[in-house]
Amino acid sequence: MRILGVDPGSRCAGYGVVDIEGNRMTHITHGVIATGKGEFSERLAVLFSSLSHVISEFQPECAAIEDVFMARNAASALKLGQARGALIVACTHAGLPVSAYSPTSVKQAVVGFGRAEKGQVQHMIQLLLKPPAPLKEDAADALAVALCHANHQSSAKRIAVSA
């Protein structure tokens, strides 16, 4: 199964694609979409078109995105929300089912501890996936949410088999 992970943000958003076959995880690509300094609607357009481009190039079968809770106030929540909306519809427009995971579940899945520091996530992703290119924090978070989705899928399968 090929999974696209997305870490939403209005100034830059991380993405990562991984292949999962049984216990084997393979890094396919990762990167950060920087939205530039244009008008806000143009920045949303960049998020949508760049993620659409990643999807059409790497053909993931499903997408996973981090839930956002930590907005400082209503104004920054509005900005972050709009970015997340643009990214989600880039996935749905390409026909991908989208799952959402809380930051705590993502950290739990990758580091085994829901309150892990950002740096630990980056470190574990480096160990688990050995990406060939340097890994920025946003891209590490995106790969982490993809792995979190893989975990949830495989436990759902295990439950289905044992039931």
Place this chain on the structure above:
Amino acid sequence: MRILGVDPGSRCAGYGVVDIEGNRMTHITHGVIATGKGEFSERLAVLFSSLSHVISEFQPECAAIEDVFMARNAASALKLGQARGALIVACTHAGLPVSAYSPTSVKQAVVGFGRAEKGQVQHMIQLLLKPPAPLKEDAADALAVALCHANHQSSAKRIAVSA
């Protein structure tokens, strides 16, 4: 000039299309996109695909959308933001430039008073555009933001001519 107006919302979003030629305003269509009770990402997908459908059917040249300030808290701002993001990228994906107007400017443009009640906007839109079908509040707001954009365009032109 054919303008698409959008009133964002995560449960339902209004849209309206008007033609503006000099002082003449013609109602083309209006409606409300109800996003149903599905998962949140599915509701965003409905917003994106329904608005994309309206754009491809009525071929507006530009879009105008209401700014959102009145979110009660960060959680509702996040929801509203995601809806607005999905609607904006439906416009940019179709190649439409998107302008944003505050609720105050929209009311000012249509009713002549920035703190007008919602009902007054609905009443004035009914008078100005004589829509053939019944007009819900969200659709009236969408038509109002389209007229607000028309006003701003024509004053921009007047300034350019007199400069």
